[in-house]
Amino acid sequence: MKTILHPTYFPNIITFAAIAQHDVIWETADNFQKQTFRNRTFICADRGQLMLNIPIQHVGKKQGRQKYVDVKIDYQENWQRQHWRTLQTAYRTSPFFEYYEDEIAPLFEKKHESLLELNLATIAIVCGCLQIDMPNSKTTEFLKHQENDMRFLANAKKDLQIDFEKYNQVFGERHGFLQNVSVLDLLFNEGTSAMTYLKNINLDLLNA
Numbered sequence: 001m002k003t004i005l006h007p008t009y010f011p012n013i014i015t016f017a018a019i020a021q022h023d024v025i026w027e028t029a030d031n032f033q034k035q036t037f038r039n040r041t042f043i044c045a046d047r048g049q050l051m052l053n054i055p056i057q058h059v060g061k062k063q064g065r066q067k068y069v070d071v072k073i074d075y076q077e078n079w080q081r082q083h084w085r086t087l088q089t090a091y092r093t094s095p096f097f098e099y100y101e102d103e104i105a106p107l108f109e110k111k112h113e114s115l116l117e118l119n120l121a122t123i124a125i126v127c128g129c130l131q132i133d134m135p136n137s138k139t140t141e142f143l144k145h146q147e148n149d150m151r152f153l154a155n156a157k158k159d160l161q162i163d164f165e166k167y168n169q170v171f172g173e174r175h176g177f178l179q180n181v182s183v184l185d186l187l188f189n190e191g192t193s194a195m196t197y198l199k200n201i202n203l204d205l206l207n208a
Contacts, residue, residue: 002137004146006030006068006154007119008037009054014160015153016126016183017201024135027151028116029142031065036154038068039115041182045090048175052083052182056115071115084108087184094170096191100129104184126183130195150206162205167197 003022008015015037018024032038039054055074059066084105091097104125112118127134152158164179167190178185186194 001148003148003150004139006036006038006151007116007123008041008154009039009052009119010041010122010126010182010184012037012041012153012180013164013183013186013198014162014180014201014203014206015150016186017198017203018150018153019123019127019135020130020132020195020198021201021203022148025137025139026120026135027142028069028138029140030068030151031142032068032071032115035156037156038071038119038154040156041184043087043090043182044169044171044175044178044185045086046171046174048171049178049181050086050090052086053079054115054118055079069114069116072113073111073115073118075111080108080111091170091184091188094188097188099191100187103129126187129187130198132195160206162201165197165200 001023002025003018004025004027005015005018006027011019039056041052042049043052044050055077057072057074087104088097088101107121107125110121112121124134160180162180164177166177167186169177169185169189183194186197190197
C-alpha cells in the first residue's frame, strides 16, 4: 500500500522521512489550500526560523476553488534570487553547502510555470542528493479518506508531537535546536548522514 503525500516546497524533515521510508504516491488531484507547505518552507537563519514563500497567481472568487495542478507561480518579483541568496547567507558556513550547491542552484534559474511542477522538482533534486529514487506515482482523482494517508503533513499549522533528534545547526548556539525545518537544513549540516537520520525517525508516533 502506497503512502499518499502532498508535494511541497523543499519539504520539511518529517515529510522527507516519509519519502525515505515508504512507497509514496503524490496527491495531485486536490484543491489548492492556503496556509500549507505547498508554497512555503522554513529554514534556520541568523535571526532564527525564517520562511521562504513562493508567490502564486491568484484567481478571482468567481472561479471558485483552484486545483493544485492549476496553480501558477507569480514571477513579478524575483523571489528565486531572493530565496537562493537567503540560502547562501544562511548555509554558506555549513559543512556540506558547497558539496550540494551546484545541484540545487539551477532550480533557482529555471522558471517553472506550475507550483506543482516546481515542488516535484525540488523533491527530485533532494532525492538525487540523498541517492534515493524519486517517487513518480500520482493520483488521478481526489479521495477524501485513504489508507496510509500523510497528506496532513502539508498543513503548516498542524503541531506534530514528535521530538526530533538534535543535529548540529549553523546557528544552533544562538537559537537552540530548530526542529522539522526544510530538509535542506539537514542536508547542508549532515550531508551523507542525512539519510540515516531520516530512516531513524519513528513515523509511528504521528498516529500515537
